[in-house]
Amino acid sequence: MLARWIEAAGIPTVIVTMMPSVAEERRAPRIVGVEFPFGHPFGMPHDLGMQRRILELALRVLAGAAAFGTRVDLDVEWPVPVREAYRSWQPKEASPIVRKLLEARLASPPRGEVGP
Amino acid sequence: MVVDSFKFLPRSFRPLYEGRGPFPGEDAPVWAPFEKRLGESRIALLTSAGIYLKRSQPPFDVEREKTHPEWGDPSWRAIAASTVAAGIGVAHLHINDEDLLADPEIALPKRQLERLASEAGGVVGGAVAEHISVMGYQDRSLDDWRITTAPQLVAHLEGQGADGLILAPV
Numbered sequence: 001m002l003a004r005w006i007e008a009a010g011i012p013t014v015i016v017t018m019m020p021s022v023a024e025e026r027r028a029p030r031i032v033g034v035e036f037p038f039g040h041p042f043g044m045p046h047d048l049g050m051q052r053r054i055l056e057l058a059l060r061v062l063a064g065a066a067a068f069g070t071r072v073d074l075d076v077e078w079p080v081p082v083r084e085a086y087r088s089w090q091p092k093e094a095s096p097i098v099r100k101l102l103e104a105r106l107a108s109p110p111r112g113e114v115g116p
Numbered sequence: 117m118v119v120d121s122f123k124f125l126p127r128s129f130r131p132l133y134e135g136r137g138p139f140p141g142e143d144a145p146v147w148a149p150f151e152k153r154l155g156e157s158r159i160a161l162l163t164s165a166g167i168y169l170k171r172s173q174p175p176f177d178v179e180r181e182k183t184h185p186e187w188g189d190p191s192w193r194a195i196a197a198s199t200v201a202a203g204i205g206v207a208h209l210h211i212n213d214e215d216l217l218a219d220p221e222i223a224l225p226k227r228q229l230e231r232l233a234s235e236a237g238g239v240v241g242g243a244v245a246e247h248i249s250v251m252g253y254q255d256r257s258l259d260d261w262r263i264t265t266a267p268q269l270v271a272h273l274e275g276q277g278a279d280g281l282i283l284a285p286v
């Protein structure tokens with residue numbers, strides 16, 4: 001949403017996001033999608049090549065997109081097994097809102113998976 | 117490849133994000149044309165990782181969030197492009213901050229941007245002196261961001277002479 005408000009004030013924006021379909025739903029003007037775990041929009045720590053590639057793509061989309069809603073997805077697989085990456089991006093302690101939701105669920109037995 | 121937006125999200129979180137559509141009143145396209153050549157443009161970065169400068173800035177208020185779980189600190193921090201990784205703290209209760217602290221470039225690639233700008237025949241003209249950090253967990257209405265923070269960010273970006281902004285939510 002910050003992207004839309006800043007764009008509306010006259011400054012072109014591009015959003016680099018792990019959730020490009022959500023950015024589309026929220027009507028972001030220019031979108032770069034990355035299939036990375038949360039917390040890592042520009043890739044792996046100390047991987048300068050990967051970071052550069054994403055930044056260059058973001059700059060290309062920022063300056064080159066012809067129309068509202070342009071989305072380009074980066075063609076890079078996260079180099080860590082999914083299960084491990086899924087676990088490791090999450091905070092060690094559940095966030096306050098998740099803790100609150102978990103406590104609420106204790107009243108009625110949870111179904112399926114419970115968040116971090 | 118088409119990115120799977122939910123690959124790393126716990127399944128129980130998915131309905132919070134998927135199929136919600138635009139925010140009320142935020143359906144219409146917004147578009148500011150990028151008019152300069154990229155090689156002559158000054159670019160700014162924005163991260164939502166809750167990054168702050170340990171020496172000179174207060175952290176985002178995660179203590180209040182602990183007692184008010186629906187609330188998130190809507191303020192923002194200016195992060196000098198010259199800041200080194202050791203000077204950066206992270207206040208964000210919804211992500212593991214280990215990789216961010218080890219290398220803040222994964223959320224705010226300001227050194228990489230400087231590098232691109234300094235190369236001969238540079239892809240990009242330059243970077244602003246001060247990038248932007250916010251903490252991405254916000255109350256559902258986003259009223260504080262919309263009414264207070266966003267206009268401040270626009271003023272900051274204009275003051276920095278930014279020709280474009282790359283936002284990277286975490």
